[in-house]
Amino acid sequence: MINRRTVLLSGGALAALALGTGSAMAAGYPEKSIELLIPFSAGGGNDQVARALAAELDGILGQSVVPIQKTGAGGYVAAQAVATAAPDGYTLGHQSLGTLMLGSLMKEQVLDPMTELRFVAQMALIQSAIAVRADSPYQTLDDLVAALKAAPGDLAWGHTGRGGFHFVNGASLLAATGTEALDVPFKGSSNTVAALLGGEIDYAFLSTSNYLGFEDEMRILAFAADQRDDLLPDVPTVAEAGIDMVTVATPSVITVHKDTPDEIVTALQAAIREAVARPSYRERLNGMGIAPVFADEAQILAYLDRNLGPWKELVDAAAATAG
Template sequence: MTVTGKTWVRAFMTAVAMTVAAPAMSQDYPSRPLELLIPFSAGGANDQVARALASRLEGELGQPVAPINRTGAGGYVAAQEIVTSPADGYKLAHQSLGTFILTSLFDEQSVDPLEDIRYVAQMAQLTSAIAVSADSPYQTLEELLEAMRAAPGEFSWGHTGQGGFHHVNGVSLFQATGVDAVDIPFQGSSASVADLMGGHIDVAVLSSSNYLGFEDELRFLAFMSEERDAVLPDVPTVVELGIDMAMVETPSVVVVHKDTPDAVVDRLQAAIEAVVAQQDYQESLLQMGVSPIFATGEEILERIEINIPRWREVIDSTRETAN
């Protein structure tokens, strides 16, 4: 046999050995500690959700899960680390799906959120709500929208910044209901809450996490979601009110390298589902103002693919307005 032939045979046998070994490696998973990248600064709601998951995954997986903050670029710094790491399931990343997808729609990113990563499971969800101050005369969303339509350009509304899911939801709601209002971006929700309570803006798009601690100062009129919020279950949704708009709910999800073996993904998905079912995890999230909701990776991807065309349409309209 020639040298070339021997080299080819060795390469072939190595490939066969790796193929045979892969299922065994998956069956042993996990056999060492894992990392969970968090694309947000420490202390915020998204960071706390990821840490609540990580601390409980250890009990389900039998290995430590170290939360590591990797901030930047709307989640794409963490995503880039995922796609350049081995596809073995030992490096995970948390993503706030609304922000992650919307960032890619505003500007092309180095990672394709539909092709370059794999969605494992959802463990929580934040949704947008229309809020007014407690001393506002408007008790329902219908009353507020009627007043806003009667006075075009006289009402102001605040949100957490252009391109965020609160901004896109607000634009979509007002477009769907024929409202012309002054768009005022803030650096974070705390500033928009302060201006709303201070009477500097008329309306704000917030999450239920912003309501906690301000129960006597804020009134939530409707959530921009299909299902009622677990923290404020008495507040209706826009779907119940018959409003057809492009809604951007922002699930907290776990992602891995796109080539991660199915057996590993299945193991992670089952572990996350078990954590979300734990009563102490649910209570922990509700105390943060976050809904504990589980969904599979397939369900997450299906939701993205269905909604992207409508989200893109809203985003394009904001660009046209800016120009």
């Protein structure tokens, strides 16, 4: 099912892109304001990304893009609102893709995002970083893994909650290295950072945004990601450190109803591409510790096609262990 949809939508996206970018705007679209549903609490990083994009799109599209909070069920309340709206491009959804897809892999949801939503474009990328205190004896990821192997179960690691992408990356590291550690979940990143800096845990899986302001107190050993992070380009990935593990990033993406016409999706995609390239948007996201990274529909679907199988295997293994 996933592969078939990937082929169909990728082909449609590529055909639409052949028409051009801004010049391919759907005739008359948009003729009124657009709602952008945000499944995150006001003031958080994901909320600010959505609002930063909306501010840029106002000028690019020539109509207001109105951010509306639609929280609940790990993004699925907003997703269902998009899936049941008219397929006319006037109801957009912001989703944290890794979180959304992990939710669908862990339990049955109100909808299947792969068949009931269309992924328009990505406008940011949040990745997991493996962090220790600045005075930690672990200077590299090799050092940390060696310590995990030397004392199975003695070290403690923190994250922002079981089932989230930080947790899945942490479980993946342990599985890939054949090691054990005490799993300590916290409510939110600020509590995880406080526990790390307070010495309650030995290492943590966090985002780059959590590192800002603590540069002198925290050290990032590696990113559990396919690519280096734009904001900390000198920090290696786990693969570069020689660890073959499944990783989960959480791109920020815009979604629409699955039946939204290609010409509207193309118009939105071109507008988002322009917004992400603007210095004002990039500076705003960089200031939050979030990388402004664009990807089109075909690239998003290819990313999911590569990763959904490995993510499912990892989620199932973690559930079996917990049980």
